[in-house]
Each structure stands twice: as structure tokens, then as C-alpha cells.
Amino acid sequence: MCLLRFFMLSPALLLLLLLSGCQQSEQWHAKDISGLMPKLRFELSNAQGESVTEADYAAQINLLFFGFTNCPDICPTTLAQLAAAVRNLPESIRDQVHILFVSVDPQRDEGGRLAEYAGAFGEQVVGLTGTQDQLQALTRRYRVTYGYDEADANGYYNVSHSSAVFAFDADGQVRLLIRDDLTPAQIAEDMQRLQQNT
Amino acid sequence: MQTLIQFFTPWEFSWLVQVSCWGVLLIFVRGLRRGVQPGFWRGSAFVLGVLLMYVVTQTHFDYWSQYMFFVHRGQHLVLHHLAPLLIALAAPGAVLAAGMPVSVKRWFAGQNWLGRWWIAVYRFLQQPFLASLLFVGLIAFWLTPDIHFDAMLNQRLYWVMNWSMALDGLLFWWLMLAPTSHQHPAAAGDRQGLSAFDSVRVLNSEETLPARSSVVKSNRSSPLDRLATNADEKWALASARDRITPQLSYGVRMLLLAAIMVPQIIIGARLFFSRQVLFDVYAVCGRAWPISPLTDQQLGGLITWIPAAMMSVIAALILLRRLLHAQADQSVAEQPDQSTAAREPL
Numbered sequence: 001m002c003l004l005r006f007f008m009l010s011p012a013l014l015l016l017l018l019l020s021g022c023q024q025s026e027q028w029h030a031k032d033i034s035g036l037m038p039k040l041r042f043e044l045s046n047a048q049g050e051s052v053t054e055a056d057y058a059a060q061i062n063l064l065f066f067g068f069t070n071c072p073d074i075c076p077t078t079l080a081q082l083a084a085a086v087r088n089l090p091e092s093i094r095d096q097v098h099i100l101f102v103s104v105d106p107q108r109d110e111g112g113r114l115a116e117y118a119g120a121f122g123e124q125v126v127g128l129t130g131t132q133d134q135l136q137a138l139t140r141r142y143r144v145t146y147g148y149d150e151a152d153a154n155g156y157y158n159v160s161h162s163s164a165v166f167a168f169d170a171d172g173q174v175r176l177l178i179r180d181d182l183t184p185a186q187i188a189e190d191m192q193r194l195q196q197n198t
Numbered sequence: 199m200q201t202l203i204q205f206f207t208p209w210e211f212s213w214l215v216q217v218s219c220w221g222v223l224l225i226f227v228r229g230l231r232r233g234v235q236p237g238f239w240r241g242s243a244f245v246l247g248v249l250l251m252y253v254v255t256q257t258h259f260d261y262w263s264q265y266m267f268f269v270h271r272g273q274h275l276v277l278h279h280l281a282p283l284l285i286a287l288a289a290p291g292a293v294l295a296a297g298m299p300v301s302v303k304r305w306f307a308g309q310n311w312l313g314r315w316w317i318a319v320y321r322f323l324q325q326p327f328l329a330s331l332l333f334v335g336l337i338a339f340w341l342t343p344d345i346h347f348d349a350m351l352n353q354r355l356y357w358v359m360n361w362s363m364a365l366d367g368l369l370f371w372w373l374m375l376a377p378t379s380h381q382h383p384a385a386a387g388d389r390q391g392l393s394a395f396d397s398v399r400v401l402n403s404e405e406t407l408p409a410r411s412s413v414v415k416s417n418r419s420s421p422l423d424r425l426a427t428n429a430d431e432k433w434a435l436a437s438a439r440d441r442i443t444p445q446l447s448y449g450v451r452m453l454l455l456a457a458i459m460v461p462q463i464i465i466g467a468r469l470f471f472s473r474q475v476l477f478d479v480y481a482v483c484g485r486a487w488p489i490s491p492l493t494d495q496q497l498g499g500l501i502t503w504i505p506a507a508m509m510s511v512i513a514a515l516i517l518l519r520r521l522l523h524a525q526a527d528q529s530v531a532e533q534p535d536q537s538t539a540a541r542e543p544l
Contacts, residue, residue, distance in 0.1 A: 036352050066484070139484070143351060145265045147487035162484035177351075179482060 028193070029186040030167065030176040040064070040172040042138045044102065044130040047115035052128065054172060061097045061194055063178070064166040066144060068105035068159045069117040075101075078180060082165065083122040085187035093195050095124070096170075102138065103129040104146040105159050142166055142174075169194055209261040212357065219252040226290060229297025240288045247284030250276050251364060264350065265486040267477055268497035274363050275501055278337070279509040282367030286375040287516070317442055324373050324444050330454050333370045334461040336362060337502070341465060347479045374451050374513055376443050378520075448521045455510040455517075466503020470496050 040054045040062060063082055067075035082099050089097065101118050103109035106129045109117075118127030129135070139145055144162035151157040167176035167190070175194060178187060208216075226244060230236075236244070253259055254276045263273040295303075306312070323329060340346060340359050349359045446454075469476065475491045485494065 033351070143264075143353065144483045145261075145486060146484050147265075149488045158488040160485040160488040162482060164482040177482070179478065 028176060028190055029182050030178040030190050032175070033166075033177045034173065034175050037142055037166070037174040039174065040168045041141070042102075042128075042130075043134050044128040044138070047111055047118065047127040049111055057098055057100065057126070058172065059170050061170060061191060062168045062172075063097070063099045064102065064142070064168065065099065065164075066102050066104050066139065066146065066162045068103050068161065069109050069113055070105065070156070071159070071161075074161075074163050074180070078163065078165065079121045079125060081180075081182075081184050082178075082187065083125060084184035085191065086122065086124050088184055088188035089191060093192070096195065097124060097191055099125045101125055101127050102135070103127065104135050104139070104161050105148075106130065106132070106135070167191075167194060169197070205258045207258065208256040209258060209264070210353065212256065214357075214361075215252065215255050219248055219256075222294070223248055225294055225297040227297065229290075229293035229295070232296045234293045234296045236288060236290065236293050240290075241293075243284045244288035244290045244293075247281040247288065250281040250284070254281075255360060262486050264356070265480065265483060266489070267480050267494045268501060269486075270350075271498040271501040273360070274337075274340075275506055277360060278333075278363040278367040279371075279506055282364065282371045283375070283509060283513060285368060286371035289375075289377060320442060321444070323369060326373070326444065326446060326450060326454055329370055329373050330458050332366055334458050334465075336366050337462065337465060341469075341502075343476050343478075346477055347482075350479045350483065371513070373443060373446065374455060375516065376445075378445060378448070378524075448517050451517055452514050455514045459507045459510045462507050463503055466499050466501075466506065469499030469502060472499070 040057075043051065043053050046052050065075075065078060065082070067078070069075075079099070079101060086094060086097050086099070099121075101121075103114055109127075109129050114127035114129060118125040130138070135146070139162070142162075144164065146159060146161040149158040149160075163180055165178035166174060167178060169175050176190060178190070182190075223245065226241075226248075230241065235241075254263065254273045259269070259273065262269040264270070323332065340349060340363070349355045472495065473492075475481070475495060477495065480494065481491060485491075
């Protein structure tokens, strides 16, 4: 009897497990993470050293990305991709999308350097950084982290950081997680849809 | 000092884990103070098991587990293998039953429907084949790249994952290591803290005998069912005598232990030998310190492969030892000899 009940129930159980893993919306190219993370909120400083908060970037689509200007691979690639995506957008909504590049290496990325680096990728890229406390509060809020390597003889050290881009809508709600497997055209498409949805 | 404080500060504080860990230790200590003595090694195994579970979930270790794949594999090795194995080895039922506040026991004894449901679900999950399937199935399930991604990104899912590993570990290792019926009730009565006889005796005498120390040592063994006259005793019987868990023979247990090794080795080896990064969530969220993603994955694969599979070997050796003692006891019973009769199985 027990055996019979088991053979009847276990396929149902397995099916349930499988189904729960397969729910994915087909609407977006990026991963839909609506409601999984809190609203955009931060206290940082901009490349001019002035304190800024999320209020300074309200009522627009924000793409939040963490990195450092000495980054050899991930940061320049991702920033170039995002900048290309923004260039792909119709002119009417182009200036309503901002890329917030948060440097998690404040020791090396001070004012001028950060401004120059961000500016190289386009007008829509905003360079931000902060104290360790501010950065930790923000990374923790979005369940990401960063860490430093030992410095070599030239004082160069590597920094581990999140490769994800978090997209927030004009209300500051988290909507998408953009991974590095998307093309600029796909990102632009998602941005347009996001603009229409809000 | 500061690094110590930093290490022991929970990365993500959880009331549920705090209350569960410290609560169960408190009940255990109460049980010990009421005279149920599991012996030094059993007691230590239990405390160590619970503390290990606490350390990997409520210290800075949890931070590393969230942002480093191989540390995460280590966390699950503790939650799913090492700590539950230690707890099951300690067979803490009798001590916990004695330490549980009487009012809680009364309440549970009054909830007949709860008992019925609980037992039905428990027995369903503890069917040998399903228990083994669940044990390796959960490892495979949470290591499915898409599911793993969501679990590491979403806090609630992350806790569901860790709790499911810990609870399933307790279920499985208890099924493997629970004392068998070969251990004759009369003989088990002498092994303090092991059998239900002790806890019932303790419980019973708490109300009748004022002297605690004499309680466990008394060799009064009256039939269990006659003793179980009130709610407390019924509860103690149900929890400590453990008629509920399927009694598997040593042979079946060892077979299952060998069977679960194979898929674990396959999963671990697949991670180790994979030339591409399977879990991009650690790149997406950032790693705790710079390390090559493939190295991280290979270390994680090794941990899933070797120590996890070794736990089966360790458990099988423990069972083998018990089996040899049971045989020795049996032959001793035919030719009575007091010196070996009281030998304890691990």
C-alpha cells in the first residue's frame, strides 16, 4: 500500500519540482527581477565630489553597474555595450536613460579620473563612488559584493565585483537584471519596453 | 579581537536559525541536568553538530558562502552531511524529550490531528527509496544553474534552500543511523540515554521520585504501555522510542549509502571537469575576493565529490562496527558474560 502510494505520488512531486524551476517570462531579453529587490536608494558622491542620492536621478531609467576604472575586461566591455544600447535608442527617449557607474575602488578612482573614464563612454554615463560604508550599504542592498586582491610591486591590485547591470524604472523600482550575454540591440529593445511600461 | 567580532556577527540575521539552534541546545542541557546521560561522545557530537549548523549560517562564513561557489559547497557539506550526521549519531531523542518543558509536551500530546499528519508525512518521506532520491535529488535540484541563480539572488529562496538541505540531511542520516531493533530493549535500557526507557523513567520519576540522581540508575523496567498513562509519557514514548522511523536492516542501509555515493560523485566530477563556468551568479553578484571562476568551480566540484561521498563511507563503517557489536552481544547472550554486555555501540 505504501509502495503504491509512493509510486503514484513521486512523479507528481518531481513534476512540481521541475515546473517550479521553469517559470520564466519570455517578454524580456534580460532577466525579470521585479519585486525581488528593493527600490533604488543610495548615498554616494559624484565625480565632482558632491554628495548625491537616488533623488538626483529620479524620473528616469537608471542602469546601475559596479566596477572600477582599472578594470581590465568586464567594466569597459559592459560599459561600451550599455553605451551602444543607449545610442540605439530613439532620440526622444535617449536622454531619459542613465548609466550609473559606481566605482567600488574609491582609493584609486578619485574625481578627475572617474569623470574622464565615465565620460569616455558617452554623455549618459554617470561616474559615482563613495566611502566604504556607503558602498557596502549599496552593494548589500542588491545582494552583490566586491573585494580586493593584494597589491603587486607596482601598487596594482585586482578588484572582484559584480558583473550585473540592474535596471530601474522611472519610479525607482527594480525591473531587470542585464547579464553580459545580451547584445546592445537587445538591451535597447528592453529599455524601450521599460520606457513604455512605466 | 575585531576580526573575531566581525566573524561572529551574522551576515544575515535570522530569528528562525537563532531560536532553533540556541533553543534546541537549551533543551538538550535541561535534559542533561535531569539526569539523562548520553555519554561524553554522544553529547559532544550533538552540540558540535548544532554549533556547526549555526556557524555556517549565522556568521561571516555565510557571507563567503553567498559570494564564493566553493565556500557555498562547503556550507552545504556541513548542512546536508556533516552536522546532521553528527546529530543523528548522537541519537538525542531521549535527552531532548527529558529536557522539553512539560507544558509543551502536554500541548503536543493534545493535538492528535497534528501527530497523525506529522507521522504520515514523516513516514512517507522516510521510505528508503524516496529518502535516497530526495537526498541526491535536492543536491541536483539546487545545483541546476537557473535555480541556483535565483536561490543566490533572492534572500527568501536562499533560506528555503539552506533549510531544505539541513532538514533533509537530518531525515536521511537519522534513517541511516537510528538505533536498530537489534539493540534489544532490555539491553538498551542499560545504555543510558539511548532508549525510550530512560526518558520515560526520568519523566515518570520526576513526578514521583524527588531524587534525580537515582533515577537513571534505577533498573526498574516496567512495560512501556503501562507507564504511558498521561500525556507527558505518551509524548516521550512517541518521540524517544521512535517506532515511527522505518527500521532498516544494516544491509539495506549500507546499500543505500553506496547508492547515494554514485550520483554525488557524478555531480561533483561534472563540476570539476567542466571547462565552462556553469554558475554565473557568482560573477553577476561579485566574488568575495578575486579568484578565477573556473578555479572556484573546480574547488566546489571537489568538495561535492570527495568529502560528500566519503560521508557515506564513514557512516557505513559506523554501521559495520555496530553490526559486529550486535553479533558479539548475541553470542555473549548465549554465554552470559557481564564485561562485554554493556559495551556501547557508537
